[in-house]
Amino acid sequence: MAESMKGLKRTHRCAELTKGNIGETVTVMGWVQKNRNKGGIIFVDLRDRSGILQLIFENGSIDEEGFEKAAKLRSEFVIAAVGTVEARSGAVNENLVTGEIEVRVREIRVLSESETPPFPVEEDSKTKEELRLKYRFLDLRRPDMQRNLLMRSQVATLTRQFLADEGFLEIETPTLVKSTPEGARDYLVPSRVHPGSFYALPQSPQTLKQLLMCSGCDRYFQLARCYRDEDLRADRQPEFTQIDMELSFVDVDDVLDVNERLLAHVFKEVLDVDVTLPIPKITWQEAMDRFGSDKPDTRFGMELINVSEVVKGCGFGVFTGALDQGGSVRGINAKGQGAMPRKKIDKLVDFAKEYGAKGLAYLSIAEDGSVKSSFAKFMTEEELSALIQAMDGQPGDILLFAADKNKVVWDVLGNLRLEIARQLDLLDKSQYNFLWVTEFPLLEWNEDENRFVAMHHPFTMPMEEDLQYLDSDPGRVRAKAYDIVLNGTEIGGGSVRIHQNDIQTKMFEVIGFTKEEAQEQFGFLLNAFKYGVPPHAGLAYGLDRLVMLMAKADSIRDVIAFPKVKDASDLMLEAPSEVAVKQLEELGIGVLKSDKVSEGEA
Template identity: 75%
Template sequence: MAETMKGLKRTHRCGELTAANIGETVTVMGWVQKQRNKGGIIFVDLRDRAGILQVIFEEAECGAENFAKAEKLRSEFVAAITGRVERRAAAANENLATGEIEVRALQVRILSEAETPPFPIEADSRTKEELRLKYRYLDLRRPDLQKNLILRSKIATTIRTFLSEEGFLEIETPILNKSTPEGARDYLVPSRVHPGTFYALPQSPQIFKQLLMCSGYDRYFQVAKCFRDEDLRADRQPEFTQIDLEMSFVDVDDVIDATERMVAKVCEEAIGLEVALPLKRMTWDEAMNRFGSDKPDTRFGMELTDVSDVVKGCGFGVFTGALEAGGSVRGINVKGQAEMPRKKIDALVEFAKGYGAKGLAYLSVMPDGSCKSSFAKFMTEDELKALVEAMGGEPGDLLLFAADRLKLVWSVLGALRIEIARQLELIDDNKFNFLWVTEFPQFEWSEEEERYVAMHHPFTMPMEEDLALLETEPGRVRAKAYDIVLNGVELGGGSVRIYQSDVQERMFEALGFTKEKAYEQFGFLLDAFKYGVPPHAGLAIGFDRFVMLLVKADNIREVIAFPKVKDASCLMSDAPNLVDEKQLEELHLRITE
């Protein structure tokens, strides 16, 4: 039967005791990891968030009553134990932080009994994730998950301290907002008081943080909860946390400087990583041309090479056809893989097709210097030689080519270089390669809507030298936007904001907004801009992603306490779920088949 605390006070957490405590009488409380009864002596491993501690029960020391209680202890029972800290009689356990010591029990109270858990509570669990997420409250007891969440808390504290010392004010913005259809799908909340109308949960605090700059708060930040109704993947959740900030009277360099100093501080405090500043910068054009991605992983080479000029007059129709259609021919050099089995090459072709490619052309430079290729018969020896030379090919290399629309070629080869690097184990997991990607396109063409849409959002300032192109060549306009990238993952991004009303009107026109539509969606922000708005800029960092990368987790769910699964449901609480008819009536809603 469970006992009460009866005034008993914990003196230490289990993992905090060291050899310095030898001789002290202490009281520890936690969960039983395991109990081993060796006859006249019982060993209990007691666990809390700080670690595991070995406790020894001998009847002569603790008395018959306490020894009998110790015999009842089972896995996940909650116990309070008072005893004396001693040096371990046996050899120290180097796998435990408390491995030099043990506690000789004098008293035990069983505070809570437990059923046998559905899986072992241990680090590096091999239990299926679905079962772990169904019993997430048990999963969260595992030492590796606790370590992740403790570090997450420490990182949040470091960020708050850093930004406060830099003059930022932490200000909360509303969760119940107006829906703005630009961007991802909103999560909608029906209003009971205003029938037929809906709030939207924020995809970001964008408009409100800009209003705070209009209100003179100068530097704002928030550890902000955000929501997006979009398909999930390993580094995405329907509700997520971002480190959100905005600054007045600044330009690109000011935001980048503050952000990278904050990132460096976090890395040093959290994992002892020294980040060299300033971080490298790369324009969007350079990132796409070299890596086929606006979030390039620079921990390995295998960069893209444009061979369009080299093959433009060749006899291979796949190459020439793509070029005649206004496309591009580019390739990657997989060093030392000329003799990759055909089965593996075919698998890479199928992988490329998953990104929209019609196929892949390949050329193996054999050890004797000869070429083995899927298209050699369509090209002369000189043309093949020129192609190999342009690719930096050497005996033993495998050259892979994509030919299509430039955007598609980038996408295919960008994904392919990552997949090949993963298969060949070319990626050093101990490297942390940060960089900034700058000068993004202001717009991208939407085939679905047959108009230009904002690559970031409609309040992003174009590069001053490109303003003249807004009406005539919007596709060439570059934005004063910047993303911070870590190991091929977009960590966060931001931009300088438009603060002149005439530029904002031109921007809306380029996006196909009428003045009426712009005011319908963003009227309160545009009205605020009539009353004196400072130049301002900001950024948001995906907090969950940042922690995931620092702890080297494979999935964002490993750093979130209660995450959702791929269909945005919670296996533990069974959300989302049906509600009763009365609630629907109050909200003036009816469910249709």
């Protein structure tokens, strides 16, 4: 039978007690982790969000009724205990913060009983994620999950205070907004008051924060909830949190400066990690050429090497064919892996094919200098020697090559270097390598729509020196855009915005918007720009990704209190779900039932 607290007040959380409290009378409350009954003495591990504390119940220290209650305690019972802090009577537990002390209990109250939980509430649970997410309220009791939520809270609090001290105003923007194109799909919300009309949930507060700059707010930030109805991907969430900011009267360097200092502050306070400033910068082009990725992981080498000039006259048709088609031949050198067995090489070939490669050429150099290669017979000794030299090939190395269009070669080798690094355990989670990637292409070609689209969004400012190419060669135009990358993960990105009306009009024209379409979709912003708009720029972090990397978690689901799974459903709430017909009728909505089911539903 559950008891009430009857005026009892908690004096300490479990792990707040230390040797300095020995002799004090304390009141602690929490969940029973485990109960060990040794006959005349009972040991109970009590757990709350701070950690675990050992309670001791002994005849003579507590009355018979209290001892009987203690004997009946099971995992996840919620109790309150009053007692005296003592030095441990047994061996010190080095694994616990409270391992040198225990509380001798003289009064116990069972505040709530528990059924047997569907899985043990313990650190580093091996329980399947689906079951843990169904009972997320239990999963969150685990110490590692509690630490993750604590870290997320710390990051949020420190960010708020830092930006406030830097003159930013925290301003909330609405979550019922106008649906606009260019980006992921919107989540739509039907309006009851305006039948047939819909709000959208914001993919980001982009246009709203630009309007705040038009409003003279100067510096804005918020921890913004964002929503994207994206195709299913393992580590994406349909709703997530951005640390969102915008600044007036600034250029690229001003935004980078304040954000470098923000990151250094947060990492020092939360992890006691010193971030070396300034953070290194490389251009998008250099990132692609060296790492095959616009979010390079620089914790290890194995950089891409362009050998197109070296092989352009060789007899290997795969190489020369790619060059004739305007592509390139590039390679990576997996140092010390020359003895890699053929079966493992074949797996790497299959891996490369997943990213668009037709194959993967390889050349392994034995310790005695002899060469084994998939293409050696098509090249002369001189050509092979020149290729090995260009790749800095040494005895014991294996050289891997891709030949195709640049985009395919980058994608293949960029992912291959990461896969080999994973296999060789080169990705040290205790290392934090930051990198700015700048000067992204302003536009990218969309094959499906047969037009250029904005790589980031249509409000990104082109590099001034590239404005001349907007009409003649749009693909050549670079953007004043920048991403912040940590250990191969993009944790944030932003840009200088267009504030001149003529450039914004030209941008819409280049991406295929008529004046009428631009006015229909973004008229609220374009109208504001008629009344004096300051130069402005901004950046947004994915808070979930940032905390995931700081916590060394394997998934962003591990740092979100109530995440959704890959198909965007919530296993605990059983959402999304059907709604009552009456609700649909009020909204003027009918649902069409299909006899066909998708492959996923089947």
